[in-house]
Amino acid sequence: MLDLTLDDIARIIGGTLVLGDHAVELGVSESTIVGGAVDTDSREIVPGGIFVAKPGEFSDGHLYVPAAIESGAELVIVERVLDDLTVPQIVVADSVQALGDLATEVVRRIRELGLLKVVGITGSNGKTTTKNLVRTILERRGPTIAPRDSFNNEVGAPLTMLKLEADTKYLVAEMGASKPGEITRLVRMARPDVGVVLMVGLAHAGEFGGIEKTLQTKTEMVTDLLPTDVAVLNIDDYRVAGMAEKTRASVLWFGLDARADVRASALQSTPTGTTFTLSLPTGQSRQVNFGVLGEHHVMNALAAAAVAHTLEVPLDDIVEALESVTRAEHWRMEVLPGTQGITIINDAYNASPDSMLAGLKTLAQISGEGIRRVAVLGEMSELGEFSLEEHDRIGRTIVRLGIERIFVVGEGARALHLAATHEGSWDGESAFFDTADEAYAVLEGELRSGDVVLVKSSNSAGLRFLGDRLGERFA
Incomplete structure (x- = not known):
């Protein structure tokens, strides 16, 4: 400080x-x-x-x-x-208010020195991955401060801001919220030059009271931006795209849509990542061999590239930085390859219907001779009244994706198991376990060479530790 x-x-x-x-x-x-x-x-x-x-x-x-x-x-x-x-x-x-007031003043004083640029990032999913990608790009160009883990709330965000020093060139602020008004407060602390909105989905919808309240809260990222600032918005998400009407800032679009300023095309998914062509509004384009597993993470890479472009980072430097990243974060699509030919994908730090579906689609895309796809799933928390419906929808979708084996853990995810069972065409496709220990005992004996296992749940379900345990067992 x-x-x-x-x-x-x-x-x-x-x-x-x-x-x-x-x-x-x-x-x-x-x-x-x-x-x-x-x-x-x-x-x-x-x-x-x-x-x-x-x-x-x-x-x-x-x-x-x-x-x-x-x-x-x-x-x-x-x-x-x-x-x-x-x-x-x-x-x-x-004391929480005091922490925020102190952070606000520290940011203001360092801004007066004329060097600091601030990037604010929000969205229902992908904040931490995008933050890590932006940090990886920017720290090569000067002193950069970004939060550890998911320090993105009324306590974690100001603690990150208070790490600023006089020579800090970039602050990357991840901004989450559990209720309306919290992102506004964080934006007014940090005063971003670049505000990023990734997507609006059902994550924490139970806390917010529905998707419209979630949209209202995420829109807070752009409403306070100045005309000299830039709003980096996802053109593929119609809710995010509508935020362009709510901001005074200039808008830079990212996405897969042909109208996007920063765009990905020619995507090819593999068990080790995704290859795509990155195009910038300058007309430049380059192939990117992105080592973070899952096509959905390409959107996070595009958001990071858009931020970097706004801050005048050359395309070659953007690509080099993106290709240097091999995992989103600990417990986020973390690939744990085993010597016995068994691959564990530990993605059990957070789960919403959107991220659960994205992870399952990634698992479904992994194919090859002798490969069996196994999903180990727990509860998606904080969905409130939407919980039963969304767990049911995911359970039916798993079967339609052709994933061969499903392990469901914990009472909060039972609806997922029941839906998969009803949708399945044969008995035993989905198995339910009360505890992670019970699931581990069966998995340890059943997994075989060639299996690819996705472990996915909300943090509160604790399956990230089951993923680590499986990784250690089969490493």
């Missing part, structure tokens, strides 16, 4: 600075400068850091203030005065 005085920080976040007798004895004053890494996790605090005590659903960050100080925190931001601390504390009404 930028160096700031304690008094500066207190003023920025609207808090009360409490130095404490011990800190005063050590010469700490209102003008003392701090600038270490900011975190809400005491386990991540490093010497010189700032710890934000955030009340949580299951625990209270104030309980971990001593641990943060022991790890080297030089300042704590709290919602109530804590006794006997050896470091100064700033007391605020809302």
